[in-house]
Amino acid sequence: MSKQEKVRLTFPDGSVREYPKGTTPQQILEEMSPQFRKKVLAAKLNDSILELNRPIEEDGEFRFLTWEDKEGKYVFWHSSAHLMAQAIKRIFPQAKLGIGPPIEDGFYYDIELDRPITPEDFEKIEKEMARIVEEDYPIIRKVLPREKALEFFKQIHEDLKIELINDLPEDEVITAYSQGEFTDLCRGPHLVSTGKIGKNFKLLSVAGAYWRGDEKNKMLQRVYATSYPKKKMLEEHLHRIEEAKKRDHRKLGKQLDLFSIQESIGNGLILWHPKGARVRRIMEEFWINEHYKHGYELVYTPHVAKLQLWETSGHTGFYRENMFPPMVMDDVEYQLKPMNCPFHITIYKSHLRSYRDLPMRFAEFGTVYRYERSGVLHGLMRVRGFTQDDAHIFCTPDQLTDEIVKVLDLVIYILQTFGFNEYDVYLSTRPEKYVGTLENWDAATNALQNALEVKGLEYEIDPGEGVFYGPKIDIKIRDVLGRSWQCSTVQVDFNLPERFDMEYIGEDGKPHRPIMVHRALFGSLERFFGILIEHYAGAFPLWLAPVQVTLLPIADRHHNYAHRIYQELRNANVRVELDTRNEKVGFKIREAEVNKIPYMVIIGDKEVENQTLSVRHKGEGDLGSMTLDEFRDRLLHEIKLKK
């Protein structure tokens, strides 16, 4: 009798156990508690994920994957994608399958079909999916030799799959997964049967998507859907989608009369209405004060400049597709500015600079215009005209890391003040199209990396995502709903100083080349405002609220007293409104609540007689009566705290 071969598995608790070679995770799972068994979706051996019925052939670190693991979720969604594809194929046998991966909150499948799939079809597809779940087919993995695979998918007319197989590397093990009559080319892994997916799924939307993400290819129909192991989880997810819709800045922008985008003006161009403009002013004033404190000087520059300037900067070569077309005046071409940097450089160059002048920090709310393809425009988030809170720091190589660290400090301080405490930091490296030498790119990337190390910030590298003139640190904030938004950016640039032949005179009396740092904290005022609206669901904290207080006199005879309060609060710089309309107080309160005004002050006989105010806070309700002084102090204190 030959001794049976064994595999040694190390479990997460550190224990090491031996099993006969070929044991499946399912068999190991039998040892676990029934509650745990129910939760397990797949297993992980070293770096590969296995379905539960896959024999284990080698030693290694072993653990089970549940919904708590990202990989577990992905197996679940991946199997869900197959389930949906199978249902779609049953209903539309002529459909051809593209790819069907799991994504952040669910999964999709790209389908080629001779008719559009509409939301009306969703119910039918979902019904068919439920049927397949009930039929509970085992999901069977098959390894196919390349020829066999090609033959099989040719036979079932899955042309797109054939394209995929042909593009797989020579040595790749080709696998397919079958469930009932349905077989899909797939790397896996999957749940063990369609029944394990359960019925908590929902088709969400359908959209066009280029085959393999290339706009030269044909367009497929991408069906988005999601699924969860528990009904409650699906409901919560759908609820989150509803919440996000309620917070949509486009909707709130209209409701609260903050901004608009109008056909007569042009798409991607924003009108800031008075209330939106108030919030913007506050953002700007706060920003300006902080920048003065941190050694920046404000500058203003024009919206257009000669095209030649953009040729010098390299924009016409590397950025042209994002620029508005030039205009001709007096036989000279002028360009609407897509960036502010050449202007700040030109200001720098207006004098001979000494090393003693450095670092110089020029800041500006610079409004730039960029041509964005019509299909990518989105409310305030992606527009064609926007104002950057831009600044350029000119410094010596010695000063560089320190300057970047200072910028990072300022970024974090400003973002926190606006209520954002979570961020993801990315270091983006040299893209395919770039200007400058490799040495400079390396030096710039190192400087950014150093600063991140000094700050002890965790970050990810985003290869090839830098700007054409230099690498950058991007800081993406996470809002209340956990969504991530790109705002702040810090970019090191050795190239523009060279192109513009910038100099400073060093200690040695000789000319040297300064280094330039581009940076923005809000990124764009438009986008940041949009994010703020969604973050606060339109209910801005007191210091940002466009209207902080509304005075609600009960009857005409209270107007005089109300006017006096109004003037006093205005004098104290409080953004206050007086509602003298002929309406009942309940009506006025309702309107103030709907408009998300933080404080309401009710003024009636009692208040006039006692020279007090009856104060109500949005959300908190009636705060009782207080004197004007008490109320004003409360407001000013709360405004100062900016919370």
Added chain:
RNA sequence: GCCCACGUAGCUCAGUCGGUAGAGCACAUCCUUGGUAAGGAUGAGGUCACCGGUUCAAAUCCGGUCGUGGGCUCCA
């Protein structure tokens, strides 16, 4: 830009089979002076996004243009 869907009063939306336009809110006027989330009456408000076509007749059907929305990054 591309695919799909959508575009009706300031806003949110209804409008059946093609027969010539409706509601609520907002607005105006009047009544009401009311104490913590909607008092009442009356009135005004539309080239049904725009251009063209089919038809006796188009908000409705067809084509085009403009705009908006979902996506086109996740690669078996």
